[in-house]
Amino acid sequence: MLRHTYEGQDCNLARTLEVIGERWTLLIIRSALLGNKRFDEFLESLEIARNVLTKRLTRLVEHGVMERVPYQDRPVRYEYRLTPSGRDLTRAVVALMQWGDRNLPLEIGPPRRADHIGCDGAVQVEMRCTGCGREVHDEEVEVRRIR
Amino acid sequence: MLRHTYEGQDCNLARTLEVIGERWTLLIIRSALLGNKRFDEFLESLEIARNVLTKRLTRLVEHGVMERVPYQDRPVRYEYRLTPSGRDLTRAVVALMQWGDRNLPLEIGPPRRADHIGCDGAVQVEMRCTGCGREVHDEEVEVRRIR
DNA sequence: CACCTCGGTCCTTTCACGAGACCGATCCGA
DNA sequence: TCGGATCGGTCTCGTGAAAGGACCGAGGTG
Numbered sequence: 001m002l003r004h005t006y007e008g009q010d011c012n013l014a015r016t017l018e019v020i021g022e023r024w025t026l027l028i029i030r031s032a033l034l035g036n037k038r039f040d041e042f043l044e045s046l047e048i049a050r051n052v053l054t055k056r057l058t059r060l061v062e063h064g065v066m067e068r069v070p071y072q073d074r075p076v077r078y079e080y081r082l083t084p085s086g087r088d089l090t091r092a093v094v095a096l097m098q099w100g101d102r103n104l105p106l107e108i109g110p111p112r113r114a115d116h117i118g119c120d121g122a123v124q125v126e127m128r129c130t131g132c133g134r135e136v137h138d139e140e141v142e143v144r145r146i147r
Numbered sequence: 148m149l150r151h152t153y154e155g156q157d158c159n160l161a162r163t164l165e166v167i168g169e170r171w172t173l174l175i176i177r178s179a180l181l182g183n184k185r186f187d188e189f190l191e192s193l194e195i196a197r198n199v200l201t202k203r204l205t206r207l208v209e210h211g212v213m214e215r216v217p218y219q220d221r222p223v224r225y226e227y228r229l230t231p232s233g234r235d236l237t238r239a240v241v242a243l244m245q246w247g248d249r250n251l252p253l254e255i256g257p258p259r260r261a262d263h264i265g266c267d268g269a270v271q272v273e274m275r276c277t278g279c280g281r282e283v284h285d286e287e288v289e290v291r292r293i294r
Numbered sequence: 295c296a297c298c299t300c301g302g303t304c305c306t307t308t309c310a311c312g313a314g315a316c317c318g319a320t321c322c323g324a
Numbered sequence: 325t326c327g328g329a330t331c332g333g334t335c336t337c338g339t340g341a342a343a344g345g346a347c348c349g350a351g352g353t354g
């Protein structure tokens with residue numbers, strides 16, 4: 001996604017996008033959230049070019065979003081697992097999926113859902129005010145530069 | 148961000164990324180959430196190339212995320228405003244910003260914050276189960292293919 | 295009448311993506 | 325023992341998108 005970088009953007013969104021904003025990266029994360037781990041699994045589930053997959057996985061590992069762990073010797077084979085930092089992207093990924101569900105709906109309904117393990121209820125992403133504790137809707141939020 | 152498209156991806160995340168996943172697009176949305184509206188304001192606040200900005204804004208308008216409205220005649224000048232669909236991206240944008248705050252922190256702290264208008268408390272993105280009503284953490288969420 | 299503003303378009307260069315060939319270590323079956 | 329399969333990659337090449345900057349058109353301003 002990035003040519004040089006979003007240099008000069010004093011913004012954590014820009015810094016975030018440098019790590020996970022390139023083409024394919026969020027789809028790789030989602031694929032990992034669905035349970036995929038191995039190079040070939042990503043390759044097949046996403047139909048991404050090999051060299052690009054290599055590049056993305058390497059970058060994600062460098063930034064601590066995934067880790068590359070051997071799952072067998074002779075021959076050594078590696079798989080990629082989300083780190084806590086990677087799993088911490090769940091909110092963002094689900095938020096994007098649900099935006100698509102609401103704003104770009106397929107006639108046949110969404111193909112994937114985020115479920116609460118155990119309870120099996122559907123999980124929704126929402127915003128909540130840490131001050132008053134209430135749920136907050138889009139129009140009640142202001143993004144402010146604080147520095 | 149997209150070469151051909153993420154064709155064949157039966158996933159609303161892929162369809163979402165086709166609209167808002169290209170380089171710069173989410174930064175434009177964030178810039179709009181901060182209050183910017185005019186071509187030159189985006190140009191200056193983001194230091195993006197003019198032709199790319201034109202392309203992105205056009206695409207966002209085509210997909211109903213922003214609208215292009217004249218704000219004066221003689222000469223006619225246009226500005227770009229988020230539609231409800233665009234404002235509906237607030238959750239996702241804030242989720243990404245906060246992931247950056249937690250996982251790629253700057254020593255001096257985050258430069259922007261999402262505030263609850265009026266109350267002025269900080270807004271947090273969280274996940275909640277529509278079944279049991281409880282807040283849900285990353286490890287308790289499973290993304291499932293349901294079709 | 296020259297110059298500024300704003301919202302663009304056009305041109306060229308550079309670079310990342312996509313596709314596919316190839317590779318190296320090991321296992322497996324005949 | 326040899327051919328093929330498996331897996332996780334690397335290398336090369338062509339093409340399209342982004343970066344950067346020149347230019348533009350309609351009108352306002354000094």
